[in-house]
Amino acid sequence: xxxxxxxxxxxxxxxxxxxxxxxxxxxxxxxxxxxxxxxxxxxxxxxxxxxxxxxxxxxxxxxxxxxxxxxxxxxxxxxxxxxxxxxxxxxxxxxxxxxxxxxxxxxxxxxxxxxxxxxxxxxxxxxxxxxxxxxxxxxxxxxxxxxxxxxxxxxxxxxxxxxxxxxxxxxxxxxxxxxxxxxxxxxxxxxxxxxxxxxxxxxxxxxxxxxx
Numbered sequence: 001x002x003x004x005x006x007x008x009x010x011x012x013x014x015x016x017x018x019x020x021x022x023x024x025x026x027x028x029x030x031x032x033x034x035x036x037x038x039x040x041x042x043x044x045x046x047x048x049x050x051x052x053x054x055x056x057x058x059x060x061x062x063x064x065x066x067x068x069x070x071x072x073x074x075x076x077x078x079x080x081x082x083x084x085x086x087x088x089x090x091x092x093x094x095x096x097x098x099x100x101x102x103x104x105x106x107x108x109x110x111x112x113x114x115x116x117x118x119x120x121x122x123x124x125x126x127x128x129x130x131x132x133x134x135x136x137x138x139x140x141x142x143x144x145x146x147x148x149x150x151x152x153x154x155x156x157x158x159x160x161x162x163x164x165x166x167x168x169x170x171x172x173x174x175x176x177x178x179x180x181x182x183x184x185x186x187x188x189x190x191x192x193x194x195x196x197x198x199x200x201x202x203x204x205x206x207x208x209x210x211x212x
Contacts (some may be wrong), residue, residue: 008110008197009150011070017112020082022160023112031134047140049066062181063174063176063177063181064106064107064176064177064191065169065179067106067180067206068071068091068092068105068106068107068179069106069179069202070103070104070105070106070193070197071103071104072097072101072102073094073101073102073103073104074100074101075091075096075100075101075102075104075132075176076095076100077094077096077102079096079207079209080096080098080207081094081096081097081133081204082201082202082203083095083096083206083207084096084122084131084170084198084202084206084207084208084209084211085102085209085211086107086109086170086188086208086209086210086211087119087211088109088115088144088211088212089105089211089212090181091106091108091109091180091181092104092105092106093105093106093107093109093170093188093190095198095201095202098191102185103201105190105194105197105198106172106179106180106190106191106194107179107180107186107188107189107207108180108181108182108183108188108189108190109180109181109182109183109184109189110182110184110185110186110187111183111184111185112182114184114185115186115191115212116166116186116210117210117211117212118136118210119205119208119209119210120163120164120165120166120174120205120207120208120210121163121164121208122161122162122163122202122203122205122206122208123162123163123164123165123201123204124161124162124202124204125152125158125160125203125204126157126159126162126201127158127159127163127199128148128150128151128154128158128159129150129156129159129160129169129171130147130148130149130150130156131139131144131147131148131150131154131155131156132146132147132148132156133146134167135150136139137185151175152174153174154172154174154176155173156171157171157174157189157190157192158170158172158175158195158196159171159181159184159192159195159196159197159198159199160172160195161195161199161202163210164208165188165206166186168186168187168188169187169194170187170188170190170195170198170208171186171187171188171190172190172191172194172195172196173189173191176191176192176196178190190211195211
């Protein structure tokens, strides 16, 4: 019994010695450490315990407001399924599903002076499209190239849907933070993830309605 008490006393002394060597104030990462996390989250990241409203909230682009997340919404319209409706005022593109529903995407639209509206058809689809800035655009922005091959640095992004005989397209972008704004020279911008999704759904000759 005496031997056991002696061993316990020695162990307690060792623990107290180690504890005395640990700083009273823990590092910031250690302070924010919680079970289930190997490291503390980086600055600016808030960990929430609440459940996302829908699974798409887990796919949110950090540059895009949650308002513009791709999602199925109620949508009353007389347009047939497969029609694209662009609401430039609200910065939404609707792909009509039928049954009073549509798949809604956030978009960037034309800035002041470049707005337009009308009904057309999708006449061409392209993956990683090349870009040939119109002469009028090069006149406004002399630094633009005559032509740019498709790729991750191309302003048209991952996909493009060409609208009728106009110069306008529904396309991706290298500037996802501009979704929800009036920024383009008339084209409809989407995040690359969204335009890839839309591209797979839209058929050639699909109807496009651009609202004013």
